[in-house]
Amino acid sequence: MQEATGLVHKSPRLLGAGVHTAAPGKDYPSHAHTSWELVYYVRGRITCPVGDTTYDATPGTVLLTPPNTWHAEQSRTGYANRFLQVEAATTHPWPRLCYDDADHTLRRVFDALVRETESEELRKLLLAELDLRLRRAAATPPATPAEQLVAQAEQLFEERFATGLRVSQVAADLGISPSGLRAAFARLRNTSPLAALQAVRLRHALAHIRNSTLPLQVVADLTGYHSVSHLTRHIKAATGSPPGALRSTEFRKPPT
Known part of the structure; x- marks a missing residue:
């Protein structure tokens, strides 16, 4: 080459x-x-x-x-x-x-x-x-320390989103204060670390809902939500529809 x-x-x-x-x-x-x-x-x-x-x-x-x-x-x-x-x-x-x-x-x-x-x-x-x-x-020019920090936080979100992960835990793992992590996300991603973590959870939850028959409690457990109501609120806020309406017709339960 x-x-x-x-x-x-x-x-x-x-x-x-x-x-x-x-x-x-x-x-x-x-x-x-x-x-x-x-x-x-x-x-x-x-x-x-x-x-x-x-x-x-x-x-x-x-x-x-x-x-x-x-x-x-x-x-x-x-x-x-x-x-x-x-x-x-x-x-x-x-x-x-x-x-x-x-x-x-x-x-x-x-x-x-x-x-x-x-x-x-x-x-x-x-x-x-x-x-x-x-x-x-x-x-490529090397990433700045802040860019490295945000990328590493995003990796942790992907690795541990299902564990009830908190932003304060991620900040501690990265050796920075929660406020420092929030400032880095605000400057580089125009969002907060909590919103970024919630987006990861939401993406995985929607994939389960659209492509499986898993009960909502199981989906919540698999994606780090505290409860079904917590999961439902986030999905409805993001999509405008409740989880049941997002099921593929292939996976919807027939009416009784």
């Missing part, structure tokens, strides 16, 4: 992929690989010494460690990640750190590469997509 610098970079080759989880305080000791290690953090807060630099990782953070570089993971809250071992030149034009977008594009590709165990052709296509997106990230 021809780069703007005139260098030709050989296409990366996937060597392995997997999932790693660790409890709080369960660190991964310092180690190095002869290949690149690409890690997507799904859950938790982790301090990651990589060579001479130390990074703080939260959900949506991607760390890319070149071959023969010593690195470790220090678990602050317990964590989970997706990791890839990839053969590529040490000079391959990837960033050392980047963040996923609001559509969770990078997580989708990481998850697909971890799951795909049968088709080598599909794995090559997925890795080619990831390569392109990471090189694009390397050419």
Whole structure:
């Protein structure tokens, strides 16, 4: 592949992929690989010494460690990640750190590469997509601290919306005050973190209602609403219709 610098970079080759989880305080000791290690953090807060630099990782953070570089993971809250071992030149034009977008594009590709165990052709296509997106990230100006903070909060909303998550918990996990998180959302998203969290819950609740026969109490439980009445109020305010009217005709109960 021809780069703007005139260098030709050989296409990366996937060597392995997997999932790693660790409890709080369960660190991964310092180690190095002869290949690149690409890690997507799904859950938790982790301090990651990589060579001479130390990074703080939260959900949506991607760390890319070149071959023969010593690195470790220090678990602050317990964590989970997706990791890839990839053969590529040490000079391959990837960033050392980047963040996923609001559509969770990078997580989708990481998850697909971890799951795909049968088709080598599909794995090559997925890795080619990831390569392109990471090189694009390397050419993009780094996100500001506030942009990183908001993106990380949005990742936590997606991960934990069904758990009764509170904005104050997210702020604490990100090491910021609730007022600081609200200010960042107001400036960058023109909304509040609570409204953003409620939008995630509403999206998932509507998907259940439109595509299943699940009782409303089950939908409420699955999407983090306190009660059926709480769920119903939010749906009616957002759509103008009660939940029953939004059921697909395929899933509506026949009149008795």
